[in-house]
Amino acid sequence: MHELAVTESILQISEKYAHESSAQKVTGINLVIGKLSSIVDDSVQFYWDIISKDSVCMGAILHFERRQAVLKCNQCSKEYQIDSSLQPCPQCGSPDITILAGEEFYIDSIEIEK
Template identity: 55%
Template sequence: MHELAVTESVLEIALRHAGQVNADRVTDIYLVIGRLSSIVDDSVQFYWNIIAENTLCQNANLHFKRVPARLRCVDCQLEFEVQDSLSPCPQCGGYHINVIGGEEFYVESIIVEKEGATV
């Protein structure tokens, strides 16, 4: 259910920015989602299709870009990426790590049409 709330936020952001430029419609929205976030692309798309109906965002394409998790080893200070699951530091084997990236979720860009021109 938490995807509904974040999808509503994406819609609000897109409508606000489209309104600021007096857009006729929103055509594309690019989202960045960290590997460690609990956001499920298919759920966001499902809710989007419902809540964007009858708005400037109806039929807008959502584009999902997943970014890897970035960790820093507290023991040796190595920064490294993990793709699937958390793992020990590849340099020292330690498990004392801090997450420095991969939990993000944000709108990277929005493409709108205004009087037939793409903005």
Template identity: 45%
Template structure:
């Protein structure tokens, strides 16, 4: 298992096709570095506010990975709920609705602290030795 792989940053305006291409590049690069013969699972952390849609990424993944080491690999989406921190009292809470104040003090000085993430958390690969052991 390859952990803490690389961010698929949303700093660049991307939609699902180019971001899925980027994910595939990351996966194949790390699989090659691990001398993998097959990629079996990819774990993606996807924030509620990231603007990426699981189903679209899955659709493009199924098309793009054909004929690669990642063909047939399972995508696992790990959702992250949006969370805010109050800049007045320090309380952290789920983001219920844009424009709603802090549930502790009512302040509107809120900062998003979770839910914008989107990255490859881990990749599971098989090496030639592991494939032989399975046989």
């Protein structure tokens, strides 16, 4: 359900950007989402279609770019990628890891029409 709050933030940021840029319309929003974030693309899209109606963002296309999760073992310094859930080091088996990438969520760019 936190996707609603996230989507509301995307809308607020996009509307503010459109206003500051004297845009007639927002046509696209490029989102970067780490594979370890709990953001569900379909839920964001669902809420977007509802809350962006009657706004400068109505009809804007959300582009989702998923970023790979990268971990580092704190025992042997091995860096490795995973697809979803956290996993111990494939080299030494240690669960002592640091997440280097994969939890991010941000607006990369906003496309407008003047």
